[in-house]
Amino acid sequence: MSVEIKSGSLSDFFASAKETAKEIDEGRRVTRKNIIWIEPSDLMNLLKPERTRLVRHLRGKERVVFSDLVAQMKRTAVSLDRDLKLLSKYHLVRVFKEKNPGHGVHKIIEPMFGDQKLEFKAEI
Secondary structure: OEEEEEEOOHHHHHHHHHHHHHHHHOOOOOOOOOEEEEOHHHHHHHOOHHHHHHHHHHOOOOOEEHHHHHHHHOOOHHHHHHHHHHHHHOOOEEEEEEEOOOOOEEEEEEEOOOOOEEEEEOOO
8 A cells, every 4th residue: 555645735635535425425435545635835845855865764664763863864953854844744754752761852753654655646
């Protein structure tokens, strides 16, 4: 199974939801859809090389400590934070703080897509 990321507006989302509701009303079996609707401008931002490299790096990982990710990706914390904020906006990652016994707290990143393939679709 894969996660499908589609560019579109709120009306596109509701049109898709209406199709699913119609299937339910007609008694047809509804297949699970892993679709994330995304604003076209955000889709273009998500496809930037450093962000796609980040998604590839996170694929298949359960959780990553932010400071380790900064070192592994060889990027600044500010730029990585910006990328994670966009991924978090569309629930592709979960970012939270966790106690680090004896050392304060550290930021944890959990990819929500696991090792699933991400498909990007855009209509122009």
